[in-house]
Each structure stands twice: as C-alpha cells, then as structure tokens.
Amino acid sequence: MIEILGLSHQFTRQDSADENLVVLDNISLTIEKGSFVSFVGPSGCGKTTLLRIIHGLIKPKVGKVLIEGETVCGPSANRAMVFQEFNLLPWRTVLKNIEFGLELQGTDRSARRQAALDVLKRVGLGGFERYYPHQLSGGMKQRVGLARALSTSPTYLFMDEPLGALDPQIRELMQTELLKLLDAHRKTVVFVTHSVDEAIFLSDRIVVFSARPGRILTHIDIELPRPRWKDDEKIKSSEKFVTYRQHIWHLLKHELQSELQLQTMPKLA
Amino acid sequence: MAETQSVKAFERTERAVVPEAEEGSPFRKIWNRHSTAITRIIAAILFFGGWEWAVRSGSVNPLFISSPTMISIRLFEVFADGSIWSHIRASGEIAGLGFVLSVVVGVPLGMLMGRVKLVRDTLEPLIMAKYSSPTVAFLPLLIIWFGIGILSKIVLVFLGGVIVMIINTEAGVANVDRQLVETAKSFTASEYQILSKVVIPSAVPFILTGMRLAVGRILILVVVAELYGSSAGLGYIIFQASANYDTAMVFVGVIILAAAGVVLNALLRAMEIRLTPWTTTLAKW
Numbered sequence: 001m002i003e004i005l006g007l008s009h010q011f012t013r014q015d016s017a018d019e020n021l022v023v024l025d026n027i028s029l030t031i032e033k034g035s036f037v038s039f040v041g042p043s044g045c046g047k048t049t050l051l052r053i054i055h056g057l058i059k060p061k062v063g064k065v066l067i068e069g070e071t072v073c074g075p076s077a078n079r080a081m082v083f084q085e086f087n088l089l090p091w092r093t094v095l096k097n098i099e100f101g102l103e104l105q106g107t108d109r110s111a112r113r114q115a116a117l118d119v120l121k122r123v124g125l126g127g128f129e130r131y132y133p134h135q136l137s138g139g140m141k142q143r144v145g146l147a148r149a150l151s152t153s154p155t156y157l158f159m160d161e162p163l164g165a166l167d168p169q170i171r172e173l174m175q176t177e178l179l180k181l182l183d184a185h186r187k188t189v190v191f192v193t194h195s196v197d198e199a200i201f202l203s204d205r206i207v208v209f210s211a212r213p214g215r216i217l218t219h220i221d222i223e224l225p226r227p228r229w230k231d232d233e234k235i236k237s238s239e240k241f242v243t244y245r246q247h248i249w250h251l252l253k254h255e256l257q258s259e260l261q262l263q264t265m266p267k268l269a
Numbered sequence: 270m271a272e273t274q275s276v277k278a279f280e281r282t283e284r285a286v287v288p289e290a291e292e293g294s295p296f297r298k299i300w301n302r303h304s305t306a307i308t309r310i311i312a313a314i315l316f317f318g319g320w321e322w323a324v325r326s327g328s329v330n331p332l333f334i335s336s337p338t339m340i341s342i343r344l345f346e347v348f349a350d351g352s353i354w355s356h357i358r359a360s361g362e363i364a365g366l367g368f369v370l371s372v373v374v375g376v377p378l379g380m381l382m383g384r385v386k387l388v389r390d391t392l393e394p395l396i397m398a399k400y401s402s403p404t405v406a407f408l409p410l411l412i413i414w415f416g417i418g419i420l421s422k423i424v425l426v427f428l429g430g431v432i433v434m435i436i437n438t439e440a441g442v443a444n445v446d447r448q449l450v451e452t453a454k455s456f457t458a459s460e461y462q463i464l465s466k467v468v469i470p471s472a473v474p475f476i477l478t479g480m481r482l483a484v485g486r487i488l489i490l491v492v493v494a495e496l497y498g499s500s501a502g503l504g505y506i507i508f509q510a511s512a513n514y515d516t517a518m519v520f521v522g523v524i525i526l527a528a529a530g531v532v533l534n535a536l537l538r539a540m541e542i543r544l545t546p547w548t549t550t551l552a553k554w
Contacts, residue, residue, distance in 0.1 A: 057455060075457045087452040090547040091470050101456040104466070134547040152456065 002031040002054060002156070002188070007063030009049060022213040023049050027063070029207060029216060031190060036182070038191045038199035040248065041209025041217075042255050047192045048160055050214070054190060055081055055158050067156070077105045080149035084161040086141040088133040088148075095120065095129040097144050101152040112151070119151040122181060139170040150181070157182075159191045163198065172232075175201055179229040196252070200244045201228060201236060208248060211255045220248065335516040343517040344524060357525065359501035363419060364491045367426025371483055374427075375434025376476055380469070382435065383442025396435055404429040404486070405493050417498035422491070429490045430483040437482070441475025442468055474545040481537045488530050 007027040010020040023046035031037050039047035052058045054065050056074040065072040067079075075081075080101060088097045095116055102112035120126065123143040133141055142162060149157060163171045175198060182189065193199050199206050200222055208217045222244060228235050235241055300307065317337045323329045324336035331339065347353040381388045382396075408425055415421035445468045453467050495504025503522045510518030541548075 055455060057451060075455050077457055081452075081455040083448065083452060085448060087446075087448045089449060089467070089470070091473070091545065100453075100466075104453060104456045104458045104462055132547055148456075 001033050001068060002029075002190070003066040004029040004031075004050075004054065005063050005066065007050070007053065007060050007065065009046065009053065009058070009060045009062070024053075024060075025213040025215050027214070027216060031188065033188050034186055035204045036189045036191065036202055037205045037207060038193055038203040039207050039209060040193060040196060040199045040252070041214060042211045042252065043194070044212050045209040045255075046212065046214030047209050051081075051158050051160055051190060051192050055079055057081075077152060078154055079156040079158060080152050080154035082142070082145050082149045082157070082159040082162040084164045086133070086138075086145045086165070088141060088144055090133050092132075093129065094125060094131050094133070094136070094144050097133065098147045098151050101148050105152060115151045115153075116147070119147045122184075123147045123150070124177070137170075138166045139174060142166065142174065146178070146181075150185070155188060157187045157189045159189065161192050161194065164194060171195075171198070176229040176232050178202065179227065183227050183229070196245055196248050197236065200224070200241055200248070201232070206244075206248065208251050211258060217251055217255070220244065331516070332514055333516060335520055339517045340520045340524070344521050347521060353506075353521075353525070356502050356506050359499075359505075360491050360495065360503045363422045363426055363494065363502070364487050366423050367430055367490075368480075368483060368487055370423070370427045371430030371434050371487070372480065375431040375479070375483075376438050378431075379435040379438025379476075380442050380472070383439040383472075384464070384468070389439075396432065399428070400432050400436060404432075404490060408494065408497065412497065422494035422499070425494045426487050426490045429486045433483040433486060434476070434479045437475045437479025438472060441472030444475070445471045474541070474548045477537065477541045477545060481534060481541070484533045484537065485530065488526060488533075492526065 004027055007024060008022070009024040010022045013021050023044075027050060039050065041047050049058060053060045054067075054072065056065075056072045056076065056079075059073075067076075089100060092100065095113075098116040098120055099112045102115060107115070117129075120129065123146055125140065125143050125147065128136070128140065133144065136144070142165075145162070163174050166174060179202060191199070191202060201224075203222050206220045206222060208220065209215065210217050224235055224238070224240060320334070321337050324331045324334065324339075378392075382392055383389070404425065407428060408421070411421040411424050411428075415424055449467050449471065450463055453463050458466070491502070492504035492507065495502035496508045499505045503526055507519050507522035510516070510522065
C-alpha cells in the first residue's frame, strides 16, 4: 500500500530567485496493493513529479510518502520505473539493458542473465538479445524498458507516460500487451498518462489532477470487467467506457480552458 | 568541446549520395554509381599529368618542385634500400609515446574536470590558455628544460595531444544524458555505479573522437620537433633534404607523413565504428 500524506512540492525558478513554481499542492492519496492507478491531468500539473516523489527520486518539500508503512527516502529494489523516453543505454545490447537493473542491485551474473532471458521472452523480444537500442523501433525499445523494470520482480511498477512516445496504433497494441503481462504477474501499478482512453482501459482507478499547482480534482473507480485485453475493442466502445471518458474529459476541459485563459489574458499589474 | 561537436556534425552530413533510379545508357549507369570516384580520378590525372608535363617541358625548374616520377622513384628507393625505416621508427617512437601519455594523462584528468567542480575551476583557465596558444611556441622553452634529445620532443607532442584529450573527455563526461543518470538512480545505483556504468561509457565516443583529433595534432608536432636538433626522423629528413635542395626527398617525407595520417585516422575511425556503433551508423566511411 502506498500512502501519500499532505504532500506539496515546488521548484525553485532559475529566472527569479524569490518566486517558486508550486507544482503540487497538498496531495493526500492512498493506493491499494495490487491495484492499477492512473494519474491524468493537464501538462505541467505535477503528475510526473508526484510519481518521482513516490519512487524516491525527488524529495518533497512538504509531506511524505509511506510505502508499506515506511517513509520513502530513496529508490528501492522492490520498485521499478518505466520512462517515457525509454532511457536505454545505447552501448548495451537488448539483453544487457534488461540486466541493467539487476546488475545495479547486485544480482550475480548467471541469475540476472536467466531473469533477463525469461522476461525478454515474455515481452516478445525473443531473438533480439544482441540488438542495440538504435536498431529497434520505439515500440521495441519500450518493451526493453518494460522488461528491464519487470526483470527486477518489483512489487510496485511506476510508469511515466510509457506509451507516450509511440505512434497511436502501436500504443493501443502495447496497452493490451501490458494488461496481459500484468495479469500473469500482478503488481501495484502507478501510471502517468495524457490519454484519457488509455487510463480508462488500463486502470482500476483514475486520479484526475487540476492544472498547476496540481491538486486532486477527483478519484474515479473504473468498474470495467477484467481481463480486458481479451476483448479490448468491445470494451473501448462500450457504453460504460464512453461515459467514463465523457466525465473525465469534462473535468479536464474545464482545467485546460482556465489554463488557456491564463496564458492569453494580459497581465494586470 | 565545440571542436568535437563540429567534427561529429561534419561526419553526419558527409554521406554517400545514392542515385534514385538506374536508367539510360550503360555509361550513364556507371556514372550514376561512381560519379564521385570518377571525378576524383580525372582530377588526379589532370593534376599529376599537368605537373609532370610542366617539369618535362622545361617551363618550371625541377629543383623547386620536383616531379611525380622523380618523387615516385625516390619513394621506391628509400623503401627498397630500407634507409627510411630508422627515420619512421624515430618519429613513430616520439608520436607513439606522446600519444599514449596524452591518453593516459588526459582521460583521467578530463574526467576529474568534468565531475569535480574544484578541479574544473582550478584547471580550466590553464587548459583554455594552453588550448588557445600554439603548442609549437613552447618548443624553445622545452629544449632549455629537457635538452635537445628525445625528451623535449615527447613533451611537446604530449602537450599538444593531452589538451585535446582533456577537453574531449571533459565534454563527454559533462554531456552525460541526465535521464540515463536518473534511470540508474531509479534502480538504486550508487554514485560509483553511476560513474562506472553510465558516465564513463557515455564519454567513450568523445574520447575516441579526441584520440583521432590528437593524432592529427601529434603528427604536426613531431615534424616541428624534429626540425630542431635531431639526427633522425621524418621531420629531420624533410629539413635536411630542403637544405640540400633535394625536393623529391622533401616530398617523400611529406607523403609518408600524409599516409601515416590517413592510415591512423582510418584505424581510429574503424575502432569508433566498432566500439560505438550507435554514434557512427550515420557516417559510413
């Protein structure tokens, strides 16, 4: 279980010393073990920052995060992260990239090789062991990124817009594959995305954020039957799905409009 | 820093032009496929033919510019009787030792400068001052300090090479992708692991480029060093031959140096392609 307690964060602005950029404002949230939770919100609302704080990559200015009752003060081996830009090491082959996490965590050579080969097959990269990242398509690269995270057998999987850099068709395919993988190995997933449809299709619960400074607008429990990957087309066109989308989009549109007005309105002294 | 980037950018744009469609007469096809090579061969024939003709027709004095055939014969002779090898070895020793020292000292120093602010703040003005001043200007001073033997020459070559290695290594270390560092951190990497598994490997392409640039500078410096008070080496040969108005021999020295430059560059280039395939896939030559 992840508990976020009264969390606020701000970045110090480079251009003006005394004005700070508040990105998260008093966030409290509980994420149940084994659930798939998505963060949705306008750009710059701090959802990616929140994910990094939960993992321990950024220290929050106010408040704290508890995972299984313990305060997070840095990354830990039972949590793994998947990044939007894949972040593969270009000098390593696919196999060595997948091993990277386990290698850093001190797993011995043969055990990590075995784990990497195992996950590699599960994500559909069999035969690509010796390829280098620059020889792969975006979808393949993210499979490597996902395999690198899964190979450490994390209890918690944090995904920062993992499908955001892929083209829309590959993206939909990867969504179903992700669900299939997670059905076989249940994990607690925190998933940041811009795509409302993606969030509904994947999640048990969606947290909708306001425009900056990020506050939680609402939580929505997604009660669509699982497993969803078997008949993804039917689910995505179901009445329930469309209702969820309308509801979330309505909330977001409001946020986006106020953001747009802020940008276009002349500044009053 | 800028040097490294511009070299990389230059190599990226220098790509073979692939003809889109093969049609028309057989000559047209050959031309489409090999236009660059054909142009170069014709230009070379015109240049050397013109040179040879100018000398044979008596319109220029062979004492000053020699001729392609005279140079070829001379080149053949010095290899046939083996007299050139001791000079190649002498220059090679200076260049080789200077290069190895440049790499061995320059890479760790560059890494320190890239990672430790105190070292960077201390050394940067010195490095930049050295980088902007011609290395050759230090030769008289080095001769006073180290004598006219091999030592002053190695130090000169080292001074020229090490600067390039430091600057390139520092750039490589400083330009490490922050996202890769964050990724390593997310998998609980220690500071030492970040350095050894992310920062240093990502500096390798820069170091290899630095080595290639260093070789270019070193070849120049070897020749300059050998112009003063030496009794062997390619620079010595060139100097002696020009004093004797033996122009063909001057060209022999120059040709061997140029060939060494081309061969070493190609070797290092091949090493770059092998070791850093992700940065070199665009530049195929």
